[in-house]
Amino acid sequence: MKEPRLRLFLFFENESGMTANPAPHLEIYRALAKNNCGRCQLPSCLAFAAAAASGQKNLADCPLLDAAARERLATCLAGRPEQELYKFVKDLNQFEQQIVKLDFAQAAGRIGGILRDGRLVISSLGKEFAVDQQGQVHSDCHLIPWVKAPLLAYVTNPEHQNVTGHWLNFRDLPGGMERRNLFASRCERLLKELADQHVDLLRDLAELFQGEDATGFAADTALILRPLPHFPLLICWQAPEDDIDSSLTILFDPCCGVNLPAQMTLSLCIGLVQMFSRIAALHN
Numbered sequence: 477m478k479e480p481r482l483r484l485f486l487f488f489e490n491e492s493g494m495t496a497n498p499a500p501h502l503e504i505y506r507a508l509a510k511n512n513c514g515r516c517q518l519p520s521c522l523a524f525a526a527a528a529a530s531g532q533k534n535l536a537d538c539p540l541l542d543a544a545a546r547e548r549l550a551t552c553l554a555g556r557p558e559q560e561l562y563k564f565v566k567d568l569n570q571f572e573q574q575i576v577k578l579d580f581a582q583a584a585g586r587i588g589g590i591l592r593d594g595r596l597v598i599s600s601l602g603k604e605f606a607v608d609q610q611g612q613v614h615s616d617c618h619l620i621p622w623v624k625a626p627l628l629a630y631v632t633n634p635e636h637q638n639v640t641g642h643w644l645n646f647r648d649l650p651g652g653m654e655r656r657n658l659f660a661s662r663c664e665r666l667l668k669e670l671a672d673q674h675v676d677l678l679r680d681l682a683e684l685f686q687g688e689d690a691t692g693f694a695a696d697t698a699l700i701l702r703p704l705p706h707f708p709l710l711i712c713w714q715a716p717e718d719d720i721d722s723s724l725t726i727l728f729d730p731c732c733g734v735n736l737p738a739q740m741t742l743s744l745c746i747g748l749v750q751m752f753s754r755i756a757a758l759h760n
């Protein structure tokens with residue numbers, strides 16, 4: 477199959493562009509009717525803009541905001557947590573300092589890894605990654621920061637929960653609500669477009685990354701992947717039919733909300749979608 481070529485692409489280094497916006501509430505306010513009509517259940521348009529920027533209100537809660545403006549502003553909202561996330565992902569020193577003090581034997585048992593030659597070895601999508609006591613990660617696969625940061629966050633997280641077999645939306649994970657727009661735009665929407673364009677992609681991902689079919693979901697493809705040992709995610713894709721558009725949802729076992737903070741779950745999914753898009757390019 478594509479294994480030899482895949483190894484060149486797996487976690488290939490590439491920084492994606494950012495869509496930062498310094499004041500999203502002002503951007504939202506500019507687009508509102510500014511008549512303070514109160515139909516959004518808030519006393520003023522300015523209050524609504526602040527609530528929408530912080531994720532407490534949806535843009536759709538203002539009935540006077542048209543669809544085109546909502547779409548444009550969704551990108552603006554997505555830019556704010558991305559800026560915060562980008563800074564966090566780049567600062568890998570924070571994890572390296574924690575790993576120096578980490579008891580590897582204890583951590584291996586907790587996180588579903590093994591100890592080998594003094595290194596903590598964990599499986600990600602069927603590939604091995606070995607962390608040394610200085611916080612360096614060794615593997616045949618090249619790691620981009622979007623994936624390396626969550627991997628180190630997972631290893632150093634003192635909290636841990638085993639897989640439950642249930643599924644949640646990203647917004648229902650702790651910290652997911654305020655990052656849901658960014659998750660939708662950078663992960664679910666992009667992966668849906670890839671799946672729409674390359675109908676065999678999800679099947680190929682299952683084969684390449686030791687994915688499993690999930691049953692009992694109303695979807696044409698329901699695929700479970702394990703980017704970390706105790707971190708299963710479920711991708712459900714429904715093909716377009718007649719005039720109904722396709723849909724794609726990524727669900728998470730509740731343990732994901734304990735085993736990684738939401739910004740790291742987001743980072744991991746952004747990294748995975750980047751990787752999948754390179755694999756999809758091989759389909760052309």
Ligand code: SF4
Pocket residue numbers: 508509510511512513514515516517518519520521522524525537538539540541
């Ligand atoms: S419903 Fe829209 S126009 Fe009316 S107050 Fe709320 S934000 Fe302003």
